[in-house]
Amino acid sequence: MAQEPQTQGPDIPEDLVKIAQDNNIPLDLVRRALALGFPAEAVKQQLAMPGVTAEAAEQFISQQEAMRAGGEVVIPDDLAEAAKKHDWPDELVKRGLRLGATAEMLISQMDAGLRPDQAERFITQQERLRGAAQPGAARSAEAGEQALDLSWMKVPTEWGIRVRPGKKGLTVGALNVGTYGDIPDYWPYQTEMPRGAYPIPGVPAMGYTIYEKAELWSDNAADLYEEAIQRRWRPATDIPWESIEPLPDEIERAMCQLCTFFCEKALLAGDTVGKWLPEMSYGYHEVKLYLATAEFDAARHFEVFRKRALCNGGGMGIQSPGYFHRAIIDARAWTETSAVLHILSNSFLMGLYQLGEYVAHSEAESNIFRLCIQDTARQLAFGLGHLKYFLIRKHDRREEVHTYFNKAEAVMVYDDENDNVLREALIILLGGGLIKEQILDGYRKLEYFKRRWVRDYLARLESAGLPERRERLHYSLKKYAEEPVAAQAA
Amino acid sequence: MTQGGVKTRASFPSTEWFEAVRSLVNSDEQYRRIGTCDAVVGVKVPDRQKYYLLTFEAFECSEVKESTEQEVDNADFWLEAPFEKWKELITNVKDNGKADLHHTLNTIDLEDPQGFARSRDGYKRDLFYRFNQSFQYFFDLSSKIETTFPN
Numbered sequence: 001m002a003q004e005p006q007t008q009g010p011d012i013p014e015d016l017v018k019i020a021q022d023n024n025i026p027l028d029l030v031r032r033a034l035a036l037g038f039p040a041e042a043v044k045q046q047l048a049m050p051g052v053t054a055e056a057a058e059q060f061i062s063q064q065e066a067m068r069a070g071g072e073v074v075i076p077d078d079l080a081e082a083a084k085k086h087d088w089p090d091e092l093v094k095r096g097l098r099l100g101a102t103a104e105m106l107i108s109q110m111d112a113g114l115r116p117d118q119a120e121r122f123i124t125q126q127e128r129l130r131g132a133a134q135p136g137a138a139r140s141a142e143a144g145e146q147a148l149d150l151s152w153m154k155v156p157t158e159w160g161i162r163v164r165p166g167k168k169g170l171t172v173g174a175l176n177v178g179t180y181g182d183i184p185d186y187w188p189y190q191t192e193m194p195r196g197a198y199p200i201p202g203v204p205a206m207g208y209t210i211y212e213k214a215e216l217w218s219d220n221a222a223d224l225y226e227e228a229i230q231r232r233w234r235p236a237t238d239i240p241w242e243s244i245e246p247l248p249d250e251i252e253r254a255m256c257q258l259c260t261f262f263c264e265k266a267l268l269a270g271d272t273v274g275k276w277l278p279e280m281s282y283g284y285h286e287v288k289l290y291l292a293t294a295e296f297d298a299a300r301h302f303e304v305f306r307k308r309a310l311c312n313g314g315g316m317g318i319q320s321p322g323y324f325h326r327a328i329i330d331a332r333a334w335t336e337t338s339a340v341l342h343i344l345s346n347s348f349l350m351g352l353y354q355l356g357e358y359v360a361h362s363e364a365e366s367n368i369f370r371l372c373i374q375d376t377a378r379q380l381a382f383g384l385g386h387l388k389y390f391l392i393r394k395h396d397r398r399e400e401v402h403t404y405f406n407k408a409e410a411v412m413v414y415d416d417e418n419d420n421v422l423r424e425a426l427i428i429l430l431g432g433g434l435i436k437e438q439i440l441d442g443y444r445k446l447e448y449f450k451r452r453w454v455r456d457y458l459a460r461l462e463s464a465g466l467p468e469r470r471e472r473l474h475y476s477l478k479k480y481a482e483e484p485v486a487a488q489a490a
Numbered sequence: 491m492t493q494g495g496v497k498t499r500a501s502f503p504s505t506e507w508f509e510a511v512r513s514l515v516n517s518d519e520q521y522r523r524i525g526t527c528d529a530v531v532g533v534k535v536p537d538r539q540k541y542y543l544l545t546f547e548a549f550e551c552s553e554v555k556e557s558t559e560q561e562v563d564n565a566d567f568w569l570e571a572p573f574e575k576w577k578e579l580i581t582n583v584k585d586n587g588k589a590d591l592h593h594t595l596n597t598i599d600l601e602d603p604q605g606f607a608r609s610r611d612g613y614k615r616d617l618f619y620r621f622n623q624s625f626q627y628f629f630d631l632s633s634k635i636e637t638t639f640p641n
């Protein structure tokens with residue numbers, strides 16, 4: 001594009017010239033925007049926004065020029081309605097418009113809880129700065145002295161917060177005080193701006209897709225995050241690896257096969273949560289923080305079971321069929337993913353970890369399984385917390401939740417029925433060997449444990465507000481739904 | 491717990507026994523390192539009609555008290571076993587310095603068809619799993635007490 005001749009008005013920085021030319025915005029328009037007092041950085045951000053046209057820019061600048069020339073500032077109807085609802089005086093709204101704020105931005109600020117007195121302080125500050133930047137205005141800085149733009153110090157966020165540590169130290173949950181504790185049902189920002197900060201125009205959207213609290217929230221998320229951080233453990237040094245002694249070949253092979261299965265489950269959990277984190281908007285950081293620890297749990301579980309498989313003369317076993325893995329990772333909504341991964345899959349996994357601790361041959365194995373039980377229990381707690389929150393707020397989607405479980409239970413049962421490798425490994429571990437009586441004993445115990453995990457799964461769903469799942473359970477699992485009748489395992 | 495080389499003696503089940511373990515736990519740096527634990531845990535010894543409530547809060551066991559069965563039923567979860575099973579557990583801990591592989595809380599829970607850890611709420615029962623290491627450590631510390639068992 002050919003360079004336009006320079007006309008009267010402020011000089012345009014070179015990078016701004018390039019952005020204007022790249023977006024087919026006449027330089028004269030840019031010059032008029034600068035003359036109005038808009039900072040070059042703000043103009044740059046606006047021009048870089050997708051869909052900006054010369055016509056729209058012309059219209060906006062003409063309106064601004066008319067206002068500055070004493071023309072009447074007209075408050076659009078939707079803005080007037082929002083201002084009335086939030087007790088913002090008309091004059092304050094007009095001052096905001098004169099500064100170049102769009103009606104949409106002002107409504108968004110009102111809905112986000114910005115009080116009129118906070119807005120007043122911010123607008124006054126902006127007016128003062130804008131006045132100082134006008135052509136011909138006296139500059140405060142002497143020649144050669146670096147001037148600081150301290151307008152950011154007047155950010156209209158809630159100030160003077162002094163959260164004190166409690167018995168557990170200074171926790172994330174404790175920070176939810178005043179306006180910072182206001183967690184909206186809908187998060188209006190598409191950027192990574194933290195909740196409680198003040199938005200600026202022009203920041204590119206981050207591509208999140210979940211903006212509704214009911215779609216991801218769990219009341220226990222902040223506490224679970226702290227719990228996960230507090231109760232973290234290190235497989236390299238917290239497990240007494242030296243306590244592991246050589247085992248009979250069939251037992252070592254069965255344990256290694258079980259470890260292989262757990263490694264797969266851990267990789268799946270990590271991939272699944274990792275896929276959903278970028279979809280969740282930042283208004284609900286408690287959930288994002290907790291899930292980040294769940295990601296770390298998954299990595300740790302992969303690590304510890306790979307270490308167990310490779311530390312006692314064994315190795316990795318055979319891959320599992322993995323039909324159920326696809327049911328989890330292919331889920332199209334977070335609530336479905338959480339229900340299937342955190343509640344259904346983890347109930348089953350919890351049962352296996354308990355079983356692993358029950359058949360442990362060393363202090364190391366016992367510790368590994370107990371520590372994994374703790375991590376998995378947190379994930380179960382998150383899943384149940386989210387399902388409960390979702391069901392209370394989305395009455396009309398209760399049937400949809402059953403559909404999630406119908407589908408996932410069916411695939412999990414199919415997976416289980418086709419996974420002879422895992423079943424045989426469990427029978428050997430529970431029976432203690434390959435002798436006929438041991439196999440029979442192992443089989444009986446496995447059936448007993450299945451009853452326990454189905455019982456626990458249903459009790460969890462009942463606590464989350466889905467007691468009728470007992471009647472709708474997949475028919476292959478229903479046979480395990482009665483109370484365990486005999487302590488075969490004992 | 492030793493005082494001038496003399497271990498605390500306490501009878502199980504009794505408030506004194508749980509107080510003695512609580513005192514050990516609250517002065518044990520390793521317990522604190524396990525991490526925060528928040529739960530109200532009941533203990534039932536039904537054949538002796540003895541019921542207790544243990545309150546775990548942040549990095550300590552903040553309270554133990556004798557209670558009624560009804561109050562224990564409202565705890566987050568409770569640990570229930572006949573007197574002889576409790577005696578076996580505590581004796582095993584005493585003999586080994588901590589529970590051996592066959593007497594961990596999880597193993598005892600699995601062996602009981604109704605569960606050693608019970609609750610009226612599936613979510614709250616999972617606190618037994620979430621803080622399992624803390625509860626195991628609590629009972630393991632009873633190895634430092636001279637426990638007596640009344641006939």
